[in-house]
Every structure is written in C-alpha cells, then in structure tokens.
Amino acid sequence: MLTQLNIRQFAIVDHLDIDFQKGMTAITGETGAGKSIALDALSLCLGARSESHMVRPGASKAEITASFCVHQLPHVLQWLDEHDLLLDDAQDNEDNCIIRRTISAEGRSKAFVNGAVVPVGTLKELGRMLISLHGQHEHHLLMKTDYQIQLLDQFADHAPLLDATRTAFQRWRHLIREQRDLQQRVEQENARRQLLEYQVGELDDFAPTAEEYEQLESDHKRLANASTLVDDAQFSLGTLYDGEHNNAYHLIQAVKQRLEHSLSLDERLAPVLELLESASVQVEEAVHELRHYHDGVELDPEALDQCEKRLSQTLQLAKKHQSAPSELAQIHQQLKQELSEITASESRLANLTPDINSAWQAYEKAAQALTQSRRSAAEKLEVQVTRSLHELNIPDGEFVVRIESDIDEHHSAQGQDFIQFLVSANAGQPLQPIQKVASGGELSRISLAIQVLTAGNGNLPTLIFDEVDVGVSGPTAATVGKLLRSLGEQNQVLCVTHLPQVAARAHQQLFVKKLKHDGKTLTTMESLSDTHRVQELARLLGGDTITEHAMANARELLAG
Template identity: 50%
Template sequence: MLCQLSINNFAIVRFLELDFKPGMTSITGETGAGKSIAIDALGLCLGNRADASTVRPGALKAEVSARFSLDDVPLAKRWLEDNDLELDQECILRRTINSDGRSRAYINGNPVPLTQIKDFGQLLIGIHGQHAHHAMLKSEHQLTLLDSYANHRLLLETVSSSYLRCKLIEKELKVLQQTQHERIARKQLLQYQVEELNEFALNKGEFEEIEAEHKKLANGTALVQACKNQLYILQENDQGSVESLINAGITQAQELESYDPDLKSVVNMLNDALIQIQESSSEIEHYLDKLELDPEHFEQLEQRLSKLMQLSRKHQVLPCALFGHHQELLAELNSLDSDEGALIQLEEQVNASKESYLIHAKKLSQSRNRYAKELDKKVTQSIHELSMPKGKFCITVTFNEELISPNGCDSIEFQVSTNPGQPLQAISKVASGGELSRIGLGIQVITAKKVSTPTLIFDEVDVGISGPTAAVVGRMLRTLGDSTQVFCVTHLPQVAGNGHQHMFVNKHTKAGKTETSMVSLDKSQRVEELARLLGGDVITSNTLANAKELLQS
C-alpha cells in the first residue's frame, strides 16, 4: 500500500509530506483548491508524462517521491527481482522534473527508464478517473473491464503471443509469395542453363587439359621435325654429333689425366655429360614413339574446345571459370527448390499457428462468457442499490474467427435496460448521464474488488450522483476499503463521511504566492468539513448535527 507521498515544488505545491493509512481515505476541499493535485503528483511517480509547466514557478525542479509497503504485493516483489532492482519490504518511487522539461525516474534510488517505472506502477496503484464512465462506452474499454474482472492476464498473454507468432509466420510467407513470380522466372532460366552445362559435362580442370593437348596436336608436325633434328644433332650427325664429340673429349681428357691426376674431375664431368646426352636422346626417341598425330582425335578435341569457348562467351565467364560457374548455377537452382519447399512448409505453419491461436482465443472467449454472466448479476444488483431498482445489465460476447487480434476474436457490448418492459440495448444508446455514472461506478467498484492492486484511487467518480445514491456509493467504497487501500476525491458528504480517515485540501496565498496544502482531519474537524459540504459557506447547528449523524452512521 501507499505509505507516504512527498511533493516538492510541484505546480502550486511548495512542499507536502503526507502519511497514509490502510482503509478508505476521503479527500475533500473547496472548488479550485486542487483536490486532485496529490493524485497528479503521484501520477508522475507512476510514469505519467511530465513537462516544464509542472515545475512550481521560480523553482529549478520539481520532485515527487512515493513510499510503498510491499508486504502483500508478491507480484511487485517478483518484478523487482526479475529486473535486478533492490528488494525490501518497502519501495520508493521518485521522479524529478527540471524547469527545462527534462525528467528522471528512480526505483529504490536506481535510475530507470520511464517505461519501466510505468510497468512497475501498474502493480501498485489503480486510478479510476471521473471520466472513466465515458470510456466505458467504447467496446475496447468494455473488453478491458471484463478481462480485469476475470483476471485474464495469463490467458491474454497466451493469446497475444500466439497472435504474434501467427503474424510473424504470415509475414515470412508474404515475403516469399511476393518474390514467387521472380523466383519462377529465374528457376526456368537456371534449369535451361544447367541442363545445357550438364549435357556438356565439363570436368574440373578439363579446360586446361584440352587446351594443352590441343596446342600439342596443332603443332604435331613441328614437334616431330624438331625432335628428329635434336636426335640428329645429338647422335646421328656423321660429321660430328654431340655424343661423338664428347666421346672424343673423354679420350683426350683421359690421356691428360695420365699426365696429371688433377684432371680426373674433368674426365668425370665429361662422362656425366655423355650420360645426360644419351638420356636426352633416349627421352626424345621415347616421346616420338608415343606421339600420335590422330587427325580424328584432333578434330574431336577441337570441336570440344570450340563448344567450351562458345559456352564461356554465352555465360560471360572465362573458359577456365566455366566449371565453377556451372557449380554456382546448380547451387542456386537447389536453393530455389529449397525456397519452394519452405513456401509449402510456411503455408502449413500458418495454418497450424492459426489453429493454435483459435484454440487459445476460444478458451479465452469461453472464460469471458462465464465471467460476463457473473458480472451481469453483480452489476445489476449494484445498480438496483444505486437507485435503479428496475435496471438490468448484460454483457454480450460474440466470437468471430475473422476478428483476429492480440486480444482474441471477441466483440463485446455492454447492454442495459433502465425501465420495466424496455429491451436490452447498447449502453451508449439508452443510459442518461446520471445513469451512466452509476453504472460505471458500480462496475469500477466491482472490478476493483477482483484486481490484486493494493491501492485504488477514485478521483471524483461520483459526479452526477446525490442523495441516497451517494450514501450507497460511500458504503460501497468503505466496504472496498476494508480489504484494499482506497483514496476517494469527492465533493459529496455522504461519500466523504464513509472514509476511515479524512484529508482536507486548502489553497491560500502567502506573500503574493499561491500554495496548496493537504492535512489530515481529526473527528471534530471532520464534522466541520462535512457540515461545509452539506450546507456550503454558512454552517448552522442543523448542518453540524447532520454532519455528526452522517459521521456516526
């Protein structure tokens, strides 16, 4: 629950430090005194938008801090643990706003983003404003009220995550479908190109082999003649072949060696040279024996080389890169085949995810229908107490599989009949302003009892209500205050008198500056304030007596 609120230089508040108790706290004050200013300041701690105008004129910054007890708020404790923030039995939310409009937010002294303090604040306080009954005319707000009453948080999270998964897969499918036409055209081209290259069946490194062999055969005659010339020079020239000349040189060197042993190395080198010459001659003879100048094979080779060059020009790649290009086209074709498989798989996943979503949405819808009937009875009973004895309230929940949303497939309508014999109709068409206020208040009080938020604020929700009806409203809020901390800003004495405690808001001018203060009233002060609410500025003995009676009852 909210234990303390400190306000510094906020709007027309210079400084306020307020301590709060459990139960129902009534907040009253003269018109224009700023009865809602503490609630506005608290709203800043809960993440509401702030601007420079909220800073008291002449001040550098405004600061608001709120201290909460977390004894009976396990969800808030778990949230602090999940977000690695300091956990204790108490928690302090703080917000500062500079005169230039910049603001900072803190949880237990730790700076946090505004979105984070907003999320956390929802676990601590629920605020019901004076215009909440107008929001009740909107279908989406009606749905929120029903889901709050039924505590559908987990069911809604399941439906929402199922919806997001469905939309994500649909998006992937749409992207694939949008490129389907291009993919089909590309696949047809690839199939033609790959079939042509498959038919040619070029092997890795084959171009280099063909090119080398073609070059050899194209120069076959010159090769044969050159090899024969080499053999003639090396060993067949009668007038002095290289081999005969070296033999003669060896003979002479051996004679010289006999005169000087130091020339033995020359003999050895000449012998080595002779061996090299003989081996060269043998290699050339062996090459000539193997060399086949088959015109038919050469023609086949030339045709394949010609086809290879033609294909490389057609595919705009170098001949040596044609094999790699073929492999790349094959890989791309396989990838397109894989995309088609993915398309079929995604279509199946979309159907499966939609079926899963509908299962969860139907489960949510069934629960809504069950709690709608329960809420029908409670709201009908409530409006009977609020001076609509013949009124009847009904919630229709319609499931539509085509109405897919993160909140399910339901359309909802609050219906009411205010007079006997009158059929149930949409609340926006039937209820008057006063009736709408009473119905809205009844729903807010009933749903508040089911919500786990430890502190509830009702900001002038009793607008348009008076007399005996106001007394019923007061009793409703007091009963709610027995189990939940309740703050009620009101102008009705019948409501204010039901508070477990009472705070008074006053505006005064000091040294040319306007300030708002807020004080807790004792019993005698409460009687005077209730008398003021009953009789206005002139307080008589009768209004004082009525105020005492109101407070005692």
Template identity: 45%
Template structure:
C-alpha cells in the same frame, strides 16, 4: 497504503503535508479551492509527465514526496526487489519523490534511488489507482469492456495462449506471403538456372582443371619445337663427335690434372669441373628421357583446344574469369537447390499455416467460453450493485459474440458489448444509447466495487465520481464507498454531503489569498469541523441550525453502518 503526502511549490500549493488514514477519506472544499491538487500530485508520483506550469510561480522547483506503507503488499515489494529499489532501512516502506524544475525538467526517485518514469508507472500499479471524473467514459469503449471481463475472469493463461498462437500464425503467414509474392520471380530464376546449371553440368569442369588445360595446351602446341631443341641440346652436350660439352670438360680436367702437381690452387677448380661433368652427363640423360616421353599427339591437341575454347566461351557467357568457372558452377547449383527447397517449403508452409490457424481458433474458442461465463457473472454482480443505487429496474447484459470471420487479433475473436435496460419494458441496448451521465457514474462505481474484491489496489482515489448523483442515490453511493474503504484505503473528492458523511476521515481544502498571491491548504477535520462542513455542503454559504442538525444526523447514521 498511502501514509503521508508532502507537496512543495506545486501549482497553487506552497507547502502541504498530509497524513492519511485507513478507510474512506472524503476531500471536500469550495469549488476552485484546489481539491484535485493532491490527486494531480499523486499522478506525477505514478509517472505522469510534468511541465513547467506545475511549478508555483516565483519558485525554482516543485517537489512531491509520497510515503507508502507496503505491509501486506507482496507485489510492490517484489517489484522493488526486482529493480533493486528496496529501502535499506525499512522494507515495509516506500518513498516516491518527484522534482520538477521551473524549466520543465523532471527527476524521480524511489527510496532515494534515481528512477525512470517507466519504473514509476510499473511500481504505481501496485500502490495506487486513480479514477478521475472522465474514467467512467472508458466504459463506453469496447476495448475497456473486454478488459473488464478479462480481469473479472482471471484467465490470464488463456489470454497468453491466444497471444502466442496469434504471434506464431502471424509470423508464418508473413513468411508464406513473402514466398508467394516472390513466386513469379523465383520461377523465372529457376528457369534460367535450370538451363545454366544443365549446361555447366554437361561441361563438368573440375576444380583447377582450367589451369591444367592451359599448361597442357601450351606443351602440345609447341611439341615439335620442344622435341627438336631437346634433341639438339643432347647432341651438343653429349653426342657430337666434333666436340660436345662433356668431352670439352673432360679434356680440360685431363690437361689441368697434369699441371696440378705444379700448383695446388688448381685442385678446387678441377673439383668444380668434375662436378660439372657429372651434371652435364645427368642433364643429357634427363633430356634423352624427356625426348623419349614427349608426346606429340595432334588428336589430343585437338581435344585440349576444344575443351579450352569451351571453357573460355562459358566464362564469357557467365561473365566470370575462366579460373572461377568451377566455383561459379557450384554457386549456381547451390542457388538452384535452395530455390527448389523454397518451392517445397511453400507447400509445407501452407499446411503449417492452416495448422496454427486451427490452434489459434481452438485457443480463442476456449477464451470465448471463459469470457461468456465471466460475463454472465459480472453482469449479475453489476445489476445487483446498481439496483442498490436507485436503479431498481436495471437489467445488465454483457454479450460475448464470437466470430471466426472477424479480423484476427492477439486478444481473440470476441466482440464484447455491455448493454443495459434502466426501465421496465425497455430493451437492453448499448450504454451510450441508454444511460445518463449519473447512471454511467453509478455503473462505473459498481464495477470498481466489484473489481476491488478481485484485485484490490491498496489505495484507490476517486475524483468526483459522484457527479450527476444526488439525494437518496448519493447516500447509497456513499455507503458503497464506505464499504470499499473497509477493503482498501479510499480517498474521494466529493461535493455531496451524503458521500462525505460516510467517510471515516475528512479533509477540507481551502484557498487563502493576501491579494498578491494565492495558496491552497488542506486540513484534517475534527468531528465538530466535519459537522460544520457537512452543514455548509447541505445549506450553502448560510449555515442554519437545521443544516447543522441534518449534518449531525448524517454522521450518526453513517457511523451506525
């Protein structure tokens, strides 16, 4: 619950410090006195955006501090723990501070720790709910009506299941549409690849084959020259009778050997010549073997030339280097196979899309059944409540219309309509066509009372939700708010004495001016103060004895409930 609210330099408030109690607290005051300022300040503590206009004229900043008691509020404690915002001093207390500079800059703190607006909003949903003057207009919107039924039904798992099924269906549909949209492009590419891959398959070049063809082609093309030069080299090195390299070296070895005894410096030279003789002889042997095995095959040359030329032709056709032809063939084959798999996937995906569509429809059917059950009970509860608020002949229907042909959404295929009949013999119709502003306020209040039984927010604030209500109806509305105040902390800005009298506590808002500046103050009323204020609300500016007597009677009657 909200235990204390401190406001400094906010709008027309210079300094305000309010202690709040349990039960129903009525906030009254003259028109224009600033009864809604506390609500505006609390809205900022819940993450609403602020601007420089919120700062009191002539001051540097506005500051709002709200102190909440977290006793029996496990959800708020869990949020603080999750975001590491728990108070070190008292886990059952939470301080929310908002500071707005005159330049419009804003800072937020939770238990003294800097916090984002998103964190304020996240925490705020577990602390306080504000129902403004226009809140009931939300009832006219189909989306809000659906949320009310879903909240009343408490079928979050069904909603999550529908949401998941919708997400899967939407994702597979997108993939299917993308594949279908690319079908013609894919078919054209497949036709081209079929020809290209078949041509390369027939040629079947191996990795590194082109380089080997190039080497072999050079050897075969120059075979005769290679043979002639190799044979001549053998002749010159070893076979020539007129003088070959080996015989020249051997002759030099013999002559130098005769002189070696006269000069030892010739010994290493003779050794080198012996090595040279051995190498010449080995080279001659290798050349003979080369000549014996050198193949001069015109047919093989023709085959190599043909394959070499074909490789060059395919390389030009595919605009790649001949050396890259093998890898290009592998890449085209992989692309061809991948496109073929996509064609196969298309058929599989069509089956999967139909399957997840059935899953989505099954989930939405279950959700619709749950909504129908909840709608009937909620309609009965609302009808019961508003009949107590001077709408004795009211009938409420909540239609849940399931339509498979409706555009699928993550919240199902239902159209939900709140319909009301306020007079006997009148057909139930949509709210906007039947109810007046006051009747809409009563229906909205009834829903809030019903909703409080399901998931009570510790603190509920109503800003003149009794607009358009008067007389006996106002007393009934006040009684409902008092009943609500027994389950949660309720604050209500009101101008109706029948509502204010039902409050457990009452705050009075007044505006004070010295001719140069204006200041709003909020005072807690004693029992006598309450009688005087109720009398003012009953009689206007001129309070009569009759008004005071009526005020006392109102308080006495409320206290007996």
C-alpha cells in the same frame, strides 16, 4: 501498494511528501486547491507524457518519486528481476520498488527504476502492474465496445485465457501471412526458377571447380609450347654436360685441375677451388633435374585439344553469366543455393495448409474456452451491477451483457466475441446499448458501479478513483462510499472526492489546500486527525460556514 509520493517543483507544488496507508484513503479539499495534482504527478511518474509547462515557474526541473511495497507481488518482483532492476536489499527493504521521473524546464524527461535509467515505456509497463487509475471521464470510455470487453475480462480475471487466445491467434495469423508471402514469392519467382533450373543444370554438367581456370591456362601454355620446351631442354643439356666439346661441366673440371696444381704454389687459391667444386656439383644436379624434365615433356595434341575445348567452354559460360572465368565455380554454388531456396519455398507452401488448419483449431479451442468463461462471468457481473444500480438510486435499473460469438466475423487476438453492455434505467424501458439510454447522472452511477466491481478483480494492489462520484449526492453518495470502503478492505484505494458521505467511509483522509507565500501560490497536502476530519466533513456538508449542526452530522457520518 503505494507507500510514499514525493513531489518537487511540479505545477503549483513546491515540495510535497505524502505517506500512504492500506485501505481506503479519501483526498478532499476546496475547489481549485489542486486535489488531483498528486494523482497527475503519480501518473507522470508511471509513464504519462511530460511537458515543460509541468515544471513549476522559475524552477530548473520537476521531480516525482513514488515508492511501492512489492514484496507480496511475485509477478512484479519477477518482472524487476527479469529487467535486472531489483534492489540489492530488495527482500529486506519494504519499499523495494522506487520509481523516479524528472522533467527539465526545457521539457527533457528522464525515468529511473530503483536508481537505474530506463525508457519511459518501461515505466508504463511497470505502472500497469502497480496501479489502476479510474477518472471522472471514465464513463466516456464505457461507450466503446472495446472498453466494455476489457472491463468484462478484468472482472473475470481472464489474463491466462487471454494470453492463450492471443498466442494461438498470433500463431495462426503468422502462418497466414507466411502463406501469403510465399504465394507471392512463388508466383514472382516462377520464371526465375525455370531459368535457374536450366543454368544450374548446365553448370552441373560442366562442373567448374575453384582455381580450375588458372590451372587450365597453365596447362594450355605448357601443352601448346611442348616442342619449344623439348628443344630448349636438349640445348641446355648439351651445353651443360652432353656436348662433345667445351660443355660447362668439362670446362669447370679443366679449370679445377689446373688450379689444383697451382694450389701447391699459392694456398690463397683454396677458396676458389671450393667454389668450383660446389659449381660442379650444382651443374650435375641441374643436369639430373633437366634430364628428368626433358623425359617428362610430351607432345600430346589430344590433351591440348581437350584443354582448349575446356578453356573455350569456361570463357563462354563466364560471358553468359557476365563474370570472370575464375568466378564460375562460385556463381554455380550461388545459383544452386537460390534454386534450393525457391524449391524450399514451394515445398513449405505445399506443407503449410495442414499447419494453418492445426493453428486455427488451436485458436478455436482457446477462443471457445474464453467465450464460455466470459458468459459465466457476464452472468455474475449482470447480477452485481444490477444490484449496485438499485443501491445507487436506480431502483428499476437492469444491466445485461450481450455476447455474440462468431469466429468467422469477430476473430481477433481477443477472441471471437462481440460484447455490448445493455441497460434499462426505468421500468418498462427495453434494454438498449448503454450509450443510447443513460442520462448523464445515470451514466455516472452505472459507470461507477461497473468500475468498482471490475477494479477489485484486476489483481492490482492500488486503485485510484479521481472524482468518479461527480453527479452523485444524498443517499446515493453514502452507497458510493460503502462500495469504495468495501473495495478498500481488499485493495489500497485512493479516492479524490467532494462528497462527505464518501470521505467519511475512508480509513484515512488527506486534505489539500492552496496557500500564498511570498507572492507565490503553493499547494500542500496533510493527513487529517479524527478531530480535523470532523471539521473537514462539516465544511463539505455546510460550506465555508461550519455550524454545530454540520459538526454533529460530520460526527455521525464518521461513526456510521
């Protein structure tokens, strides 16, 4: 429930701190005093659109803070926890949900929940779980069938059934969209699939591998020049070792023998001899490797022919796919993947119909359960609204909820029903849609009766009624007060009113007045004691001139 509202530099409010209590709270004041300013500030705090003109002239920013006690609202605590917005001492802090909104004079807005900066959309989501606001123009919404079905569902507390129906409908619609998209894709890609099948088949037969092209080029160069390689190897072997005269190995050996003799004459030749010994060993190893290479080189015309054919096919396929020869294996895998995806789409499309049928059956079941519950709730609402109309001085009033169920015509996330509120305000008058038969005064009372009856079933801790009793007077006003008082026994109810009969039924009363200070207009709000409540009720009864008779009537209203 709402426990406190702090307003700073908002509209004509300089600063205002309001403490709220359980039960029904009436907010009264003179015409033009700004009785709805607190509610406007609260709406802004809960995500309503902000504008720069809301900042009090001369101020740099407006700031509104609303504190709520949510320890008995597990769904709100769960939401705060899921969004990491719980206060550290939430379980010990009675006012454990603090919402703040600031607006700069330039129109920039910031939102906070328990000190954390949040998007305005988050405030709206949280606000819908904390407060339900019913305005004096609510009856205009009552003309819309969408709003009528919303009120019936609120009265019946249909959140679980609506969630089940919405989930089933969204599942079915998702599958329908998937089917449509797949059909379009399959139709568009049919020609592409045929081309891919040919290309992939061709590449499957060729079976290119990564780095194959580089190896083919290397093999072709070797095979094509095998004769030259053999000749060069033979020449090198002869020069290094096999030649009969002056081969490198024998020349090194001759030099070694000559210098070994000289070493006994001069030891400085020792390093030279070591190098020659190493050179001799290196030449021997080179000759060994070269002889092994020479023996392995073959003149293989058949292998050369196969290599040339493979190279030619590689180049042709690369040209066909407009790619480098070295990329052919990668292109093969890409084309196979694309063909696989198209084939999977066709397979998914073929298997989608049973899934769609199953999803539709689940939706039908959920929608039918919702329809049955709506019909049961509609019967109860009809009785209660009709009774309230009689109490609100429409003695021959009758209220009926017409429900037409046609899943082929009306299927949506809200179910299969077309719902319409019908009313007859006078004896002998046939039931007709509410917007066709109700006068302004009757519409206000019908709207009020429906709002009061449906608001109490919304699982919201705080209900706000902003001058919903416009057009009501006399005994009817007393009935309105009684209805709101009854609602306040179960919920926190805030009611802006100009009717003494309504204000007298409140558990507590706040008085709004307008002051002038230093040439500026200010709005203040104060909680009234019993004595001051009598005076305020007397003013509402008799106007600015308060008589003893008006005071006696006020005392009688409070006592009643």
